[in-house]
Amino acid sequence: MDAQWLYRLCPDLHQKDIFLCDPQSFMDTICQAAEQAKCDLSRLHREPFTPSHSSPSSPQVNATYYRINLPQFERYIQAASGQSILQALEAEGLPIIGACRNGICGSCKCKVHQGQIRTTTSGPLSEKERNEGYILACSSEPSSDLDISW
Ligand code: FES
Numbered sequence: 217m218d219a220q221w222l223y224r225l226c227p228d229l230h231q232k233d234i235f236l237c238d239p240q241s242f243m244d245t246i247c248q249a250a251e252q253a254k255c256d257l258s259r260l261h262r263e264p265f266t267p268s269h270s271s272p273s274s275p276q277v278n279a280t281y282y283r284i285n286l287p288q289f290e291r292y293i294q295a296a297s298g299q300s301i302l303q304a305l306e307a308e309g310l311p312i313i314g315a316c317r318n319g320i321c322g323s324c325k326c327k328v329h330q331g332q333i334r335t336t337t338s339g340p341l342s343e344k345e346r347n348e349g350y351i352l353a354c355s356s357e358p359s360s361d362l363d364i365s366w
Contacts, residue, residue, distance in 0.1 A: 219249050280296065285364070319337035319338070328364050332360040333362065335355055
């Protein structure tokens with residue numbers, strides 16, 4: 217990706233505002249290309265889309281383990297306290313999408329049918345969805361055994 221590529225995409229780039237929302241490294245690359253293309257950088261707007269925190273991917277030694285039942289797959293997995301539900305599902309190769317991994321995009325939305333969770337954000341979920349038991353798997357960890365689906 218470079219200035220030429222940007223101009224092929226947008227021949228009137230100099231007359232445009234540029235809005236970027238992506239991981240930091242991608243935005244840095246685009247900013248460099250825009251600078252090489254002599255764009256007005258004051259018209260370049262950035263929104264970082266990188267997790268500002270992360271849960272441990274592997275359980276801690278003294279972790280408590282909870283059972284997560286997955287009726288749609290007719291199986292269950294184990295998740296440790298301190299581990300996000302998304303991490304636990306991915307560790308078992310289950311087909312859930314985790315894009316931002318930071319409670320922003322909503323791609324990891326799951327429904328809790330039974331059990332308790334601790335959550336740090338429910339950002340993109342509507343009040344109706346929250347009331348119906350939807351959570352964000354990337355921003356939630358079990359605090360009891362769970363039944364979930366997505
Ligand atoms: S992965 Fe984006 S909200 Fe969970």
